[in-house]
Amino acid sequence: MRRSISTIQGQITAVILLCLVIAFLIGSTLEQWVGDGYGSTDLEGMSDRVSAIASVLATATPPERDAIMQAANREDHNLALQPIAYAQRFTSSSPEEPFVEILVDRLLPPDGRPQPFGGWRTFVDGKRVLATKVDDDTLLVMDPLPPNFLRSDALRFGSNYLVATVTLIVLFSIFAIWAITRPLRRIAAAAMRADLSTDAAPFEERGSVEIIALAGALNGMQRRISTMVEARTRMLRGISHDLRTPLTRLRLRAERVGETEVRDALLVDIERIDRLLKESLGYLRDNYQREAAQRADLASTVRTICDEFADMGHDVIYRGPARTITSFKPLALTRAVTNLCENAVKFGSRVEIELRVTGALAVIDVMDDGPGIPKEYRTRVLEPFFKVDAARGGNNAGFGLGLSIVAEIVQAHNGKLELLDRIPKGLLARLTLPMAVASLEPLTTTASLAGQRH
Numbered sequence: 296m297r298r299s300i301s302t303i304q305g306q307i308t309a310v311i312l313l314c315l316v317i318a319f320l321i322g323s324t325l326e327q328w329v330g331d332g333y334g335s336t337d338l339e340g341m342s343d344r345v346s347a348i349a350s351v352l353a354t355a356t357p358p359e360r361d362a363i364m365q366a367a368n369r370e371d372h373n374l375a376l377q378p379i380a381y382a383q384r385f386t387s388s389s390p391e392e393p394f395v396e397i398l399v400d401r402l403l404p405p406d407g408r409p410q411p412f413g414g415w416r417t418f419v420d421g422k423r424v425l426a427t428k429v430d431d432d433t434l435l436v437m438d439p440l441p442p443n444f445l446r447s448d449a450l451r452f453g454s455n456y457l458v459a460t461v462t463l464i465v466l467f468s469i470f471a472i473w474a475i476t477r478p479l480r481r482i483a484a485a486a487m488r489a490d491l492s493t494d495a496a497p498f499e500e501r502g503s504v505e506i507i508a509l510a511g512a513l514n515g516m517q518r519r520i521s522t523m524v525e526a527r528t529r530m531l532r533g534i535s536h537d538l539r540t541p542l543t544r545l546r547l548r549a550e551r552v553g554e555t556e557v558r559d560a561l562l563v564d565i566e567r568i569d570r571l572l573k574e575s576l577g578y579l580r581d582n583y584q585r586e587a588a589q590r591a592d593l594a595s596t597v598r599t600i601c602d603e604f605a606d607m608g609h610d611v612i613y614r615g616p617a618r619t620i621t622s623f624k625p626l627a628l629t630r631a632v633t634n635l636c637e638n639a640v641k642f643g644s645r646v647e648i649e650l651r652v653t654g655a656l657a658v659i660d661v662m663d664d665g666p667g668i669p670k671e672y673r674t675r676v677l678e679p680f681f682k683v684d685a686a687r688g689g690n691n692a693g694f695g696l697g698l699s700i701v702a703e704i705v706q707a708h709n710g711k712l713e714l715l716d717r718i719p720k721g722l723l724a725r726l727t728l729p730m731a732v733a734s735l736e737p738l739t740t741t742a743s744l745a746g747q748r749h
Contacts, residue, residue: 596625597613606642656730
């Protein structure tokens with residue numbers, strides 16, 4: 296029994312049974328409470344009284360009929376004897392009848408009661424009446440009906456339906472939030488935070504049997520993916536590392552080549568291979584995934600990167616605050632901005648880096664005056680090993696991993712990377728990172744670090 300209730304199917308069954316119990320207990324109480332509080336006669340009861348009076352009138356003499364009618368009308372029943380031809384004035388609808396009453400009559404007609412003459416929906420001159428045949432020549436008519444009356448069958452069934460409907464809506468809403476929506480949101484949030492590390496299982500295995508099975512399957516899939524990626528990473532690291540030794544021997548032998556032109560060509564090729572190996576090893580290092588965020592000076596980090604490129608002779612301009620204390624991953628973000636700067640100085644002659652902080656958002660713009668990237672390739676260049684040689688290629692092109700690393704680092708910060716056009720020409724790489732800023736000093740004036748260093 297416990298096993299069946301722990302499944303979603305068993306829980307839905309339990310909710311339906313609970314709803315039926317509540318509808319049974321509360322429905323009759325609600326019907327009695329509404330009937331007592333409304334203080335009006337029900338339609339079926341009035342029809343029974345009219346039928347009972349008509350049956351008495353059927354065996355009475357004319358003088359007795361007058362006495363019976365006088366006694367019956369003492370309770371303001373508006374009873375009258377009419378000739379049978381009076382039925383020709385009967386209609387089954389009235390333009391003055393509210394739509395709600397029409398709907399109730401259609402959906403919940405009286406059941407198990409003798410039907411009045413002309414039917415339950417009988418109108419004369421737009422007013423609702425009840426009629427019963429006394430004899431072949433006479434009708435007993437209650438004309439008109441009281442302005443307020445109940446329909447006991449509609450009240451009985453309606454109260455049960457109302458309680459059942461409200462109970463189902465409330466219970467299923469609570470059940471959906473507790474057993475389905477909340478666990479799925481928890482799994483979705485865990486999926487957004489999950490990485491490829493093999494530490495702890497990211498999905499909490501609790502809830503119904505189906506939710507536990509889903510979380511367990513996702514944890515198993517995450518472990519298999521992590522194992523596969525780790526095996527691939529170890530293999531590529533081993534290959535890259537093993538290639539460094541023969542590459543070093545090749546460099547030493549190339550330097551002993553007597554012909555200058557041949558030696559220089561060999562050294563250039565060796566240097567390119569070495570750079571590609573370093574790039575691949577750098578991509579395989581995923582320390583930024585495991586690095587914990589800490590409070591540091593974001594402005595100082597960006598300016599230090601600018602200083603390093605300026606020391607190498609590149610024209611770099613920094614715009615932004617002199618000091619910004621915030622929470623981020625220093626090593627990972629340094630690597631991301633460095634990769635963007637390397638691309639910028641490789642394809643442009645002048646680079647501008649701007650840091651802006653707005654509330655909980657930090658925006659880092661890296662701008663160059665190079666050829667830019669065509670719009671149709673701006674999504675694909677974020678994929679590993681994809682290069683746009685026609686736009687930003689050349690002899691210095693690598694494996695195309697730089698922007699992939701930047702995209703993964705930004706994703707690890709729950710941020711956004713955008714590649715935009717710079718006016719009049721060039722590329723604008725924008726990093727938008729959500730951060731809680733602690734302190735911010737006024738903006739510094741525009742300064743060319745290259746000009747300050749040289």
